[in-house]
Amino acid sequence: MTGFFCPEPVVQTSNEIDEIEVGEVLEMLADDPSARSDMESWSKRTGHELVSVDEEDGILRFLIRRTT
Numbered sequence: 001m002t003g004f005f006c007p008e009p010v011v012q013t014s015n016e017i018d019e020i021e022v023g024e025v026l027e028m029l030a031d032d033p034s035a036r037s038d039m040e041s042w043s044k045r046t047g048h049e050l051v052s053v054d055e056e057d058g059i060l061r062f063l064i065r066r067t068t
Contacts, residue, residue, distance in 0.1 A: 001030040002059060009035045010042050017048060017066050025051060028062040035060050 001009040009030045017026055028039070036053060039062050043050040051063040 001028060001032075001035070003031065005032045006034050006038055010038050013039070013042065013062075013064065014046075017046075017064065020066050022066050022068065024066055026064045026066065028064065030060045030062070031058055032060075035062075039064070 001012055004012075009028065009032060013026065013028050016028075020026055030039075032038075039053070040050060042048075043064060046068075048067050049065040051065050052061075053063075054061045
């Protein structure tokens with residue numbers, strides 16, 4: 001999701017998480033600085049586990065485990 005800004009990373013993550021099995025982990029990359037807080041809020045709201053958030057060279061790497 002690099003090059004995209006709010007709300008697109010959250011919208012696309014919501015779509016993609018439905019394509020994997022419960023327990024699997026989705027990787028999402030974004031360069032929108034607001035993506036960190038957006039994804040934290042989204043994971044709390046949806047119940048999916050935000051396993052980790054790392055940042056390197058302005059790119060945020062999210063690992064999200066599907067829980068439902």
